[in-house]
Amino acid sequence: MEDNAPGHIHHYHDYPRERLGISKLIWPANSPDLNPIERIWMEMKDSIKNQLEIGADFTAAAVRHSIVNEWRNYPVDKINQHVLSMSRRIEACIADNGRNNFNF
Structure with a gap:
């Protein structure tokens, strides 16, 4: 996509x-952005932001470590849930006449 x-x-x-x-x-x-990876990126960004606010270590190495760690530990089950929700999100988009006024 x-x-x-x-x-x-x-x-x-x-x-x-x-x-x-x-x-x-x-x-x-x-x-409307229906790509499952966008939801995953959003969740990962939120988690990384929280980690960096707590540790306040904003070096490039620390940020890289947080990103790599977050991706490695992102649950495969959650990825599968996002991918498997694709047909429901497309149906919701169609029902909304192609707009993005639905939440997933």
């Missing part, structure tokens, strides 16, 4: 997908 942002439109992004035989979903610009 890519939203046609400038970072997603370069042709070299297509090569790995083509090698693996994965089709690209057509995704309109300015559409």
Whole structure:
């Protein structure tokens, strides 16, 4: 899923997908963000922010350690829940006429 942002439109992004035989979903610009990874990033950012506020160690190494640690410890079950909620989120988006006035 890519939203046609400038970072997603370069042709070299297509090569790995083509090698693996994965089709690209057509995704309109300015559409509601339904990509499960966005919810995961948000949860991870909140956790990392809390860790850094508590420790107040803002060195690049400390931030990197927090990010790597958070990703390694992010529960696979939660990732699966986000991915498996995709059809419900798409249905909610369709019911909302393509807008993003629903919560998941």
